[in-house]
Amino acid sequence: MAYQLYRNTTLGNSLQESLDELIQGSLNTYRFCDNVWTFVLNDVEFREVTELVKVDKVKIVACDGKNTGSNTAE
């Protein structure tokens, strides 16, 4: 069900929001292939209670956790 959003997209009833999308406009690029998400964000602040880290560019590579998606064969 996590793919509901993409159901709509694949039918071409595009959700432009994914571009407009938040990350407050600092999303540079995204990619989804082989069930792996890759994001590149710009001007990001990582905030923890004690610390603050600012970076110009961050690349996030994310795979499915748990068992979602891992059972279905390619």
Next chain:
Amino acid sequence: MALFLYFKGEFSTGSHLFSPLSPYDAELPIQTAEHGVFGSQLCQPKDLHTDFSSVDLSFLPDVTQDNKEQNLSEDGHEMQTELDGSRANNEDSGISMDESSLSHPGAAQPSPEASGVCPSLTPMTPITPATSASESSGIVPQLQNIVSTVNLACKLDLKNIALHARNAEYNPKRFSAVIMRIREPRTTALIFSSGKMVCTGAKSEEQSRLAARKYARVVQKLGFPAKFLDFKIQNMVGSCDVRFPIRLEGLVVTHQQFSSYEPELFPGLVYRMVKPRIVLLIFVSGKVVLTGAKERSEIYEAFENIYPILKGFKKPS
């Protein structure tokens, strides 16, 4: 407005074409000859490898500055052959052009400034007569979405594209196409391994074409011999507001052969207009959505048709 740009860019020698009339003026009195009228004018000047065919409105969006690029010349070729095909109508068109040029004696001189005569040339303004017996609504539906298709004419390796292009998604388990987006014009494309592509989300015909071209360029830069064949707008969606509440129950009774209204299923009345063949979603608030058009004029025409009907079902305040 877009048409105006085409003339400035591509008719440096000017043409007899538009000095006398705006295309709409020509279009109304001269129905059958129209296709030949402009076609003949275009054939006369030197070889325009620009792809301007007849002024038949449905062709207009196909003309863009980009057509000058070699890699997109296929489009130009198609247009050129259509142009040549219309040569046969020369005789008739010659006559009608003379009549029209009578009203503008200076029309014979080709001049680049001729384009200045038609500042109001917008390819897609509605053809509503200025003074009609019934007043026009004064409301213009705004285009919200355009869906178009184009053939890149080469097999594509989708995984390759998804891995190297930015802003792409590819999940073959769910859907066997790459979903790519660009920011300007803000659109989404579905790219298939056959080389065919669907482009959605644009707000105008030109934007849709421009966006499709950009996607094609992305694919090209990835190393595929992409072309740009058979660009076609498949659907256009518009919306507007009549600014008064509507009695949908009344409308569905009197127009039952066209309407379906099931408020428990969907709050809008679905009106399937026959001519033009457009589907309208009409809401109690007075908002109207129009869809199913292949051309902008169909949206405008459908709205002008429905407006007096809706006025008749205004909710008394």
